[in-house]
Amino acid sequence: MSDFHYQQGSLWAEGVSLEQIAEQFGTPTYVYSRAHYERQYQAYADALGDHPGLICYAIKANSNLGILSVLAQLGAGFDIVSAGELERVLMAGGDPAKVVFSGVGKTADEMRRALSVGVHCFNVESESELDRLEAVAAEMGVTAPVSLRVNPDVDANTHPYISTGLKENKFGIAIERARAVYARIADSQSLNAVGVDCHIGSQLTELAPFLDALDRLLVLIDELAEDGTKLKHLDLGGGLGVRYRGEEPPQVSDYLGAVKERLAGRDLELVLEPGRSIAANGGALLTKVEFLKRTEEHNFAIVDAAMNDNLRPALYQAWQDIVAVTPSNGDTESWDIVGPVCETGDFLGKHRPLALEEGQLLAMLSAGAYGFTMSSNYNSRTRAAEVLVDGDKTYLVRARETLADLVRGESTVPAKDDQ
Numbered sequence: 001m002s003d004f005h006y007q008q009g010s011l012w013a014e015g016v017s018l019e020q021i022a023e024q025f026g027t028p029t030y031v032y033s034r035a036h037y038e039r040q041y042q043a044y045a046d047a048l049g050d051h052p053g054l055i056c057y058a059i060k061a062n063s064n065l066g067i068l069s070v071l072a073q074l075g076a077g078f079d080i081v082s083a084g085e086l087e088r089v090l091m092a093g094g095d096p097a098k099v100v101f102s103g104v105g106k107t108a109d110e111m112r113r114a115l116s117v118g119v120h121c122f123n124v125e126s127e128s129e130l131d132r133l134e135a136v137a138a139e140m141g142v143t144a145p146v147s148l149r150v151n152p153d154v155d156a157n158t159h160p161y162i163s164t165g166l167k168e169n170k171f172g173i174a175i176e177r178a179r180a181v182y183a184r185i186a187d188s189q190s191l192n193a194v195g196v197d198c199h200i201g202s203q204l205t206e207l208a209p210f211l212d213a214l215d216r217l218l219v220l221i222d223e224l225a226e227d228g229t230k231l232k233h234l235d236l237g238g239g240l241g242v243r244y245r246g247e248e249p250p251q252v253s254d255y256l257g258a259v260k261e262r263l264a265g266r267d268l269e270l271v272l273e274p275g276r277s278i279a280a281n282g283g284a285l286l287t288k289v290e291f292l293k294r295t296e297e298h299n300f301a302i303v304d305a306a307m308n309d310n311l312r313p314a315l316y317q318a319w320q321d322i323v324a325v326t327p328s329n330g331d332t333e334s335w336d337i338v339g340p341v342c343e344t345g346d347f348l349g350k351h352r353p354l355a356l357e358e359g360q361l362l363a364m365l366s367a368g369a370y371g372f373t374m375s376s377n378y379n380s381r382t383r384a385a386e387v388l389v390d391g392d393k394t395y396l397v398r399a400r401e402t403l404a405d406l407v408r409g410e411s412t413v414p415a416k417d418d419q
């Protein structure tokens with residue numbers, strides 16, 4: 001049984017109908033399938049097999065504590081990019097020793113916290129960051145485990161906003177500089193080189209760029225060995241794509257099969273940081289049609305979810321399927337599915353062939369990654385609820401925000417005359 005499927009004329013997540021979820025929790029609501037997250041994580045763990053290494057779920061894709069706890073229970077590692085993400089991992093029961101800390105702007109406080117809980121390593125993105133990490137580790141009297149994120153300068157062939165491994169991007173250290181930087185690490189009392197990593201982009205649908213990057217990293221690893229630095233692990237980042245609409249991304253098993261083949265005979269642990277490929281197709285954004293509005297140019301369906309709930313269409317012109325929860329037999333027309341936010345860019349989908357009525361429920365599919373995590377309170381909209389389905393059980397893993405949540409920490413100021 002697929003995680004989201006039609007049964008009795010209506011869309012279900014595992015053993016619960018989305019109609020029931022809308023009735024119980026309201027809309028808009030993100031709905032997640034536990035089985036999906038488990039299966040996708042397990043595909044990576046199985047493909048890694050007995051090769052030593054870690055599957056570190058990139059929690060920026062979906063950082064809800066419910067999801068993180070499901071993955072922590074399976075023994076997952078985590079890729080984090082902030083102190084907030086680190087605290088989420090700890091709250092969800094994740095093991096800090098399986099955490100890799102990525103990101104270009106780590107603060108000294110974030111480094112301190114990560115060193116004190118004992119993360120697996122810091123994926124260091126610049127020489128200035130290395131200086132800061134060395135100073136923080138020295139002050140704490142500890143040694144910081146370091147992996148340099150190198151920029152292998154390969155074209156991931158994806159949307160420019162989510163391509164990260166080119167020279168022109170802000171990420172990583174140029175691969176030509178890497179040897180000199182590892183030499184600097186070798187000279188430090190407070191730094192220990194444990195690995196090397198890269199992340200060349202997201203939503204990749206071909207293996208070739210991953211394997212190109214891997215080959216470049218292996219050349220570097222051999223050069224470092226000549227210099228006397230023996231690395232324990234190689235981290236290829238995340239980036240494997242998913243099917244939103246007809247894409248045919250490689251299978252996890254084919255990807256890791258090809259990687260492991262190249263690693264054969266080497267004593268190198270393999271670390272991966274998948275986000276989207278674990279999360280995207282495990283979630284749907286459930287929304288209700290408020291109004292139907294026909295103009296000369298377009299038919300607009302105004303729904304109660306908006307760009308603040310899912311920014312991907314507005315930001316990347318991303319396409320995600322939108323389906324009726326209970327399809328009717330009415331005439332299909334072409335609809336632009338738009339939200340209530342005051343921006344022309346506020347749309348979830350354009351030109352969608354659907355038979356719609358006011359009050360009807362729609363589901364935006366493939367919304368389990370970079371959906372809720374990129375949501376905001378723009379237009380003072382309270383953020384959606386999140387519900388995790390497990391078989392025929394539902395868990396409200398994030399309550400819908402209230403007006404009190406919306407203004408928490410804000411205050412008014414007295415009138416001028418009262419000052």
Ligand code: LLP
Binds near residue numbers: 275
């Ligand atoms: N590791 C690092 C260092 C990353 O920067 C990312 C994603 C990942 C791992 C996970 O990549 P994934 O397996 O999910 O492709 N908001 C965009 C995607 C941004 C990806 C940023 N980095 C979107 O909605 O398409």
